[in-house]
Amino acid sequence: MSDPHFSLCVYCGSRPGSQPKFTEAARAVGEWIGRHGGQLVYGGGCNGLMGTVAQATLDAGGRVVGVIPKALVDKEWANHACTELHVVETMHERKRLMAEHADAFLALPGGIGTFEEFFEVWTWRQLGYHDKPVGLLNVAGYYDGLMQFLHSTVEQQFMGPWQMDLIRMDTDLQRLLPGLVQDAGLAPAAQLEAI
Ligand code: AMP
Numbered sequence: 001m002s003d004p005h006f007s008l009c010v011y012c013g014s015r016p017g018s019q020p021k022f023t024e025a026a027r028a029v030g031e032w033i034g035r036h037g038g039q040l041v042y043g044g045g046c047n048g049l050m051g052t053v054a055q056a057t058l059d060a061g062g063r064v065v066g067v068i069p070k071a072l073v074d075k076e077w078a079n080h081a082c083t084e085l086h087v088v089e090t091m092h093e094r095k096r097l098m099a100e101h102a103d104a105f106l107a108l109p110g111g112i113g114t115f116e117e118f119f120e121v122w123t124w125r126q127l128g129y130h131d132k133p134v135g136l137l138n139v140a141g142y143y144d145g146l147m148q149f150l151h152s153t154v155e156q157q158f159m160g161p162w163q164m165d166l167i168r169m170d171t172d173l174q175r176l177l178p179g180l181v182q183d184a185g186l187a188p189a190a191q192l193e194a195i
Pocket of ligand 1: 010011012013014015042043044045046047050068072077110111112113114115117
């Protein structure tokens with residue numbers, strides 16, 4: 001397999017959620033990564049949307065890099081089908097390695113683990129620790145409430161509009177994913193949309 005064209009770190013639920021649309025979106029993201037010669041970086045689990053996005057990437061010919069703490073491997077949650085599976089000691093090491101391997105970050109629907117990872121890379125971006133694009137895919141209105149709340153934090157002046165501008169939020173992955181890869185300076189969006 002040749003070097004991947006880009007490396008996208010995806011944060012998403014270790015559960016499938018209540019609606020088939022969540023699994024369909026995770027599958028479509030994995031297919032998009034694989035079809036465009038990309039690499040998925042993710043938490044290395046085999047459950048829920050995490051397992052779905054990884055399998056779809058592999059099925060579409062993409063590389064999958066999983067980074068998982070030893071404690072979760074011991075619980076048999078690791079996905080041994082990954083192209084590369086890194087087993088690390090701590091959650092902090094995991095997040096650092098995931099971030100280092102990524103050109104851009106994308107959050108799909110998920111729970112507290114997904115939120116924590118998304119907010120961390122967003123925070124790191126606003127502090128200038130990295131300049132990689134950060135995206136949020138709003139599937140079936142899952143993040144409507146969160147977006148409303150975030151806009152209210154700008155109105156209440158705990159955040160500036162520029163901080164909101166550091167994330168790309170979209171309901172359409174065919175628009176969001178090329179945008180993230182383009183923002184990472186890796187390929188013209190037109191080229192990615194054409195496939
Ligand atoms: P959550 O959104 O709470 O389901 O958590 C998902 C995020 O937390 C993923 O992006 C993973 O990095 C991490 N995580 C939580 N549960 C697991 C699991 N069972 N296996 C692997 N990683 C997990």
